[in-house]
Amino acid sequence: MTDHSAKTFIVTGANTGVGLETARGLARAGARVLLTVRSAKKGEAALDELRRDTGSDKLSFVILDLGSFGSIETASEKLSERCDRIDGLINNAGLGAASEGRTEDGLPLVMGVNYIGPFLLTRRLLPRLLETARQEGQARVVNVSSLAHRFARRFDPENLLPDPRPRARDAYSESKLANLLHARELARRHGGEGLHAHAVHPGFVASDFGRAEHFPGPWQLVFKATRPLQISPAKGARPSLHAALSEEAGRTNGLYWTKATPSDPYLPEDAETVQARLWAETEALIEAERGSASA
Template structure:
């Protein structure tokens, strides 16, 4: 290049870079955001329970369903944060039927008390969204001695669903939505060390619990055939939230790459889709991501493991669920 050409290139290059970014970044962001729930279904007269709805995708799911007119029960351990979230949602949507009830999924006594209060105070239940979860916890146990991630993510929701199922059947058609994760691909059910007492890795423990969600959904759907109560699982995507708070490294990475993560509103779309989409009224036992069917790992399709996990879960919780 001659001097004139070099000057022209240096002058033009920043403009070209900016124009390229201006074109690429929105496209990249749309890809990250994934699918959106396009259903316009209204939910007046419907009662919904969402666990862990004081923050993240649970809160955004509650906001959307409240906007559709549902009576939304926010079930959380931290009632102060839950009340703040409920107040915000009521003010924004104009729906005053957003209620907080205390629920600690790490304590079966709390789960039973929640279910007892709910069944005494509410006559209907149409949608149960098992959304709450913990991730990458250092080794710890629930009040009942279960490894924390398995105890909260799987066993807590397993018991809650058991206690509320008859009410769902009475109000059918009804839906159960289990928030799982793409991480289920890395999990397996270690029946010989289910509580991680012999060997524990916090990342793998999370994967195991998310696989348990998928297997629970599969077996639950099979058992609910003919009841008009459906059960589906989903992957919300990689969402920028406080779920990774137990890992300094993941928290740091989440901040650096936040542009490539879904917002809580974007992450809530598949939960909302599974809860309201008209085309899913009779669809059950499936797994979704970005508001469409997604691939399930071979371990997540193992019916024998699903049945055994069901039996072991009942034994651990001291219930009979035939």
């Protein structure tokens, strides 16, 4: 069995649901885990639970709001300072379909938090991930996508944030397709440097995902009625843990996993071109937003 005790992982959205269970699994495997959370209160509560349960003394948290470029910059500086190696970044945090609103930087909320924020975080942590890959043989990025990516039928990487969004374009499924394409492009660009990037689908999980804040009104009845179909967050964390820890995921790259099995994703035609364009468009969009913020 592989010894993970010298490794360091970062898990975003680790105070609850799939992220909390992913952090628990990594701590049980003996690794050092940095949780990202949105408040100190949530961070303390998660640390208390995980320390009690796993006995690990290698757990800490950093505040991160993926809906704020400023918060992402501050958090990635802190994470890079605190970690002399990063063996894995688990881009887990995300929110649901019916949510409206804007990020702090004025981006549409779902795409901003689920995809653009994690893209920027990954970009900022990439130097330390690649340094770790150089020194230790490899490092990993795991993007928590969703089966919902299959509904992103009119995805257009050159018009990521149409405003207003046409009804036929669903922000959540597009953000999850973008997570998947981002992992594939990371693998293509940096696979030769020892970076293994994968996307996963956790399953339909009984987490806080269906919270009323994001799915108001009749949606609550839908989540309640489908409860018997939902799996536990611990089960939902298995694909992330497999992609982060298994030897199999370290021998492969750019895959999409459901459970511990690589699956065929639903890709746009000419996926390689689309994912490269998406990367370029996302960088340009972040540059434009950052530029206009400092102007």
